[in-house]
Amino acid sequence: MTIDPKLKEQVLQIIRQNPEVIAEALEAYEQQQQQAQQQKYLAFLEILNREAETFIGNSPTTGVNNPEVFLIEFSDFQCPSCARAHDKVKEFIARNQDRVQLVYKHFPLSQIHPEAEKAAQAAWAAGQQGRFWEYHDGLFSQQDRLSDHFYEQLAQDLGLDLEQFDYNRMRASSAIEGDREMGNQLGLSTTPFFVMFAPGKPQGKGERFSGVIELEEMENMLYNVSNKT
DSSP: OOOOHHHHHHHHHHHHHOHHHHHHHHHHHHHHHHHHHHHHHHHHHHHHHHHHHHHHTTOOEEEOSSOSEEEEEEEOTTOHHHHHHHHHHHHHHHHTTTTEEEEEEEOOOTTTOTTHHHHHHHHHHHHTTTOHHHHHHHHHHTGGGOSHHHHHHHHHHTTOOHHHHHHHHHHOHHHHHHHHHHHHHTTOOSSOEEEEEOTTSOTTOOEEEESOOOHHHHHHHHHHHHHOO
């Protein structure tokens, strides 16, 4: 498509003379995006409140059964921020293991992290032998070693059946894609992303956060979520 040079110059002249119009349009667009994101989040909380067990499905969990509060994590094993958040989350769950259940959802950002997908597949495969969390910890603590050789070595170190491990790695894609689709429905574009949610509380009363936050902040969120009516 060819644009008439005179028309192009007229449009540019209007923009130069009225820059506030562009600013207003950008602001309106950002507001629309924020509203759309909020609607997705509220719909997500409604599903959690109504169908928590269905949402969790076969995802790895740790902490108490029948929890007062869920902490749902969307994460990427090659993401530096996810690795930094790992220790904070682990300590938070240890402190509140009688109240909180952590649910792990795979959200590998394959376009920027070339090992993220394969690491997720390996972790899922370890989970089929009941060793997801040990494997998860190993991936995050040795993030600089992510490679096919390391995935096999870590599986061997954990005493996994290597033949079964390799077979399950080839079967992991559908489970990971299911998690990623949930993240896409939430509009996620970065990791880690967390939702803290108390079943039975009013819709929209969960807390969400991304990146690395301090333990005290998570404790404050736990108080807010569990005490809202």
